[in-house]
Amino acid sequence: MVREMKSTVRTDGPKPCSALIQGAIGLPGNDEKVSSDPIMLSHGALCIEKDRIVAIGDYTELTQRFDPAECYGSEDHLILAGFVNAHDHVRAPSSVELGVPDDLLEVWILDLMRMPDLDPELVSTLAHCQMLESGVTTVVNSFYQPTAKRYDETLTAMLTGAQHSRARAVVTMSTMDESIIGALLSDVRSQLPNGLRKQTDQFLASRNVMSMPEYADLVRSWSVQTDFDRASVIMGPVSVHWCSDAMLEQIWDLSTSLGLPIQTHLLESAYQRDAANARYGRSVVAFMNDAGLLNERLSCAHCVFATPADMELFAAAKVSVIHCPGSNLRLQNGVAPITDMIKHGVNVGLGADSMAFDDDGDMLNEMRFAHGLHADKATGSPLLSKTTLLGMATRNSARAIGMGNQIGSLEIGKKADIAVYKSQPRNDGRRMTPSIDALFSSDASYGVDQVFVDGELVVQNGRHVKIDRDQLHAELIQAAEKKLRDSKSFDGFIHALKPFIRQHVNNRL
């Protein structure tokens, strides 16, 4: 079988192309079916010309038809579409490394304010580099800053970092006008001792919130930016119930007029579910349906507490859900009902949320973890197959952010965003046959060899071609340690507040 891009130019000899990669190839399954699994092409090869895939087929046939400038892979290699990390916050080093332990979500959000303010360009470079080395080629960065000036500057720095790494960056330009911190502190204010209450009042008074017109100006200008290649923006409320109804309406109107997808956090914790129920008098998803906010351009991260009725509404409106399994467990929210969502016909993508279970932003390990996590209680057998998880991390994630026609699967004409894996030889010198099973094997014998974004080689032998990740990581840890030493008084304020927030949230559960 040979699939090839049609050309009007006839040549007698082999056609030149940028690169040919040999290996077993994971191709998309039936694209019409939401949960259809990828299929494998053995003894295959794939040709790249500039930033596009131009041919996929049998290795021997393609070597006769093409004259590649570079050759990669072997019959032991496995070739897959680059992963699309559909929900992340581009944090590195991890929050644990920066002194913020895993905790109940609402306590952890408060604690995050203690994280040292590191150079966002270096943070972004490191985070993207880490993810590229685990086979991720596109990262959706759920981004927020409280003031317009800081928003613009930090976003510029983060995209500069992404550009250094050469990853594809999709930034969710998020906003809110009723912050979670403000809501939580107002809830516990009356219980605080006098001194702490005064400090809390001063802290709340010092917080600025960007206005909707300022936000709209930023989104308009970033939606047409030309300074960064491989970068684009989408929009979103940080979470639906942390925005006024008026703000939600304006965000959705702006997204319609600019044609931009929307991503939001939704139903991540039991506290969020209860707060939204109290606010709307019904499920937040039912409220969104009544307000006309559910549509194909919307993706919702987490949805741990979605009910079957919510899932029906998602499926009917073609809303996508982003599963963040490691984060959901680390922040004590539990296991999202993903298999039920898939049964309802919801498109489910995968995200690391900067809280992957192995704390290293490794998407492949996150998929291995999710495979073990979702099991049938009666039989113990996995409920999410390996190929389903692979489809979630690639095609479904790309669809969720409106990029399904460009990335997320290996198809002719699509962007050459590709991860190539190789197996380690066994003791007897033989290698495992390349397959999805081998990729998920618990001994992790398959690892990333090369990663291409837009046809550009960015990872070789499992390491970034330009950036020394270990050195950058060490530099940032050193900078963080210095800043942590200088921030003791704010730390004391946060530590004093934490027991009140914990009790408040637990009382509602």
Ligand SMILES: [Zn+2]
């Ligand atoms: Zn998130």
